[in-house]
Amino acid sequence: MRRTVHGDLMPELPEVETVRRGLAPVMEGAVITLAEVNRPNLRWFLPERMAERLTGRRVIGLRRRSKYILADLDSDETLLIHLGMSGRMLISGVMLGQFHHSHPAPQKHDHVVLHMDSGARITFNDARRFGAMDLMPTGGAHPLLVGLGPEPFGNDFNGPYLEGRIKSRRTPIKSALLDQRIVAGLGNIYVCETLYRARISPLTLAGDLAESAAHGLVPIIREVLAEAIEAGGSSLRDFRQANGELGYFSNQFQVYGREGEPCETLGCMGTIARTVQSGRSSFWCPVCQR
Numbered sequence: 001m002r003r004t005v006h007g008d009l010m011p012e013l014p015e016v017e018t019v020r021r022g023l024a025p026v027m028e029g030a031v032i033t034l035a036e037v038n039r040p041n042l043r044w045f046l047p048e049r050m051a052e053r054l055t056g057r058r059v060i061g062l063r064r065r066s067k068y069i070l071a072d073l074d075s076d077e078t079l080l081i082h083l084g085m086s087g088r089m090l091i092s093g094v095m096l097g098q099f100h101h102s103h104p105a106p107q108k109h110d111h112v113v114l115h116m117d118s119g120a121r122i123t124f125n126d127a128r129r130f131g132a133m134d135l136m137p138t139g140g141a142h143p144l145l146v147g148l149g150p151e152p153f154g155n156d157f158n159g160p161y162l163e164g165r166i167k168s169r170r171t172p173i174k175s176a177l178l179d180q181r182i183v184a185g186l187g188n189i190y191v192c193e194t195l196y197r198a199r200i201s202p203l204t205l206a207g208d209l210a211e212s213a214a215h216g217l218v219p220i221i222r223e224v225l226a227e228a229i230e231a232g233g234s235s236l237r238d239f240r241q242a243n244g245e246l247g248y249f250s251n252q253f254q255v256y257g258r259e260g261e262p263c264e265t266l267g268c269m270g271t272i273a274r275t276v277q278s279g280r281s282s283f284w285c286p287v288c289q290r
């Protein structure tokens with residue numbers, strides 16, 4: 001049995017990609033007729049004259065890099081969006097599926113509101129303000145993006161690359177996979193799920209992994225992320241029918257959050273354990289993960 005975990009979790013690559021896919025139909029090609037910026041800062045200060053620099057600009061494309069959404073504008077600037085812990089992007093005022101969502105009244109924590117010429121309104125709501133937005137030259141460097149490792153689905157991320165990056169490391173494989181300089185976008189949940197599926201203990205030192213095991217992690221990481229993106233797509237359709245809200249969605253995990261439950265691996269009699277590593281919980285099966 002799998003179970004669904006709802007929670008206030010840090011979005012990882014699949015969640016951010018889901019939000020990007022939800023926003024693309026109402027943002028790509030549309031003009032921001034009015035940008036409202038309701039406070040000077042989120043996690044950091046918002047860029048100078050942000051509302052002026054967004055208003056009147058057409059969104060040429062919506063990309064994702066790691067856990068960041070990047071909206072390329074026709075002004076040769078790119079709007080960088082980071083959801084942080086509690087950031088949500090809400091869409092209102094457009095036909096979503098067969099349901100029409102009227103514009104809700106502004107709410108507390110509606111920090112940035114983008115009115116699109118399509119009639120859509122996109123609201124960034126973030127109660128805890130760990131999120132971030134910034135403007136950068138399109139194609140330019142941004143401090144949050146500099147030094148990020150390759151995208152998990154990109155050609156630069158492959159077996160020999162990963163093996164080369166971890167073979168001399170004396171840190172646990174768990175920490176190595178969380179290192180954004182090695183691979184971008186993975187967080188605690190999907191690293192736990194990946195190591196479970198690979199049957200590798202999160203405590204194994206990265207440098208002790210056999211070459212074949214290191215190579216084998218690449219397709220497993222992609223599989224875990226692709227399944228989560230697919231689940232996000234389903235949840236997105238549900239959300240659209242519910243209230244047009246994009247952001248966190250429930251997901252199905254095999255080990256994450258399942259301490260004390262039986263291991264799902266066929267024939268394994270183990271019980272899922274939780275071990276704290278570098279201050280974060282690792283969920284794993286001590287019997288089948290070696």
Ligand SMILES: [Zn+2]
Nearest residue numbers: 263268285288
């Ligand atoms: Zn097991």
